[in-house]
Amino acid sequence: MIPEDVNIAELAADLKKDAIAIGPQTTANYPQLQQDLAQVVDRAEGGDFGSVGLVYLDHTPAVTSDLRDIAQELLNSTDYETIVVRAPASGAVVSDVHSRAVLEIGQSDLLATNDFVAGADALISDVTLSSVAAIDWATVTIMGAIVLIVAIAIIAAGQWGLRRKAKFLNRSSIEA
Known part of the structure; x- marks a missing residue:
């Protein structure tokens, strides 16, 4: 005020x-x-x-x-x-x-x-x-977003693979 x-x-x-x-x-x-x-x-x-x-x-x-x-x-x-x-x-x-x-x-x-x-x-x-002024925050943000997207994709692929393996193992145990 x-x-x-x-x-x-x-x-x-x-x-x-x-x-x-x-x-x-x-x-x-x-x-x-x-x-x-x-x-x-x-x-x-x-x-x-x-x-x-x-x-x-x-x-x-x-x-x-x-x-x-x-x-x-x-x-x-x-x-x-x-x-x-x-x-x-x-x-x-x-x-x-x-x-x-x-x-x-x-x-x-x-x-x-x-x-x-x-x-x-x-x-x-x-x-x-100031060295803080020299930081290109737009680039840092974009790179951070890319790393986050890649990490999410890896986790999602891992989860998909585990589900598929579980289905396969489940099917194998039912057939046996």
Whole structure:
């Protein structure tokens, strides 16, 4: 659920300007943050990560899972492939292009530091360099399905053979 004091339209408008939305209190506390995060966005978009929107809220919502809802709404209302929402005590990352497993690996490093720039850099590096992202899950799924079908066919053939043998033995014992 989106907290009442979070204006999604305003955050989306800020993101559309330069991929970064920072709360006024955070901006006052960290005047260089906007410029430093712009470099992170450039590195992400210049590399294999893709487009990213970075949002830094002044306070953490009472229900921290609301951060994921905020991120999802911003993903739905902007053209970014990935949205990062960071608050002082937590954060959330959603993406149309990166798997949840890979994002969670990166999110732990994002939240492990109070340095917003280092956290964002770590997230992008973790996601970009993750070996989990290199797994072709479609191929793994297809190969798993083939193995399952072959196993079922072998079991079915074995059962058919056992029934046939039982019939033969049954017939032989009746004739004897």
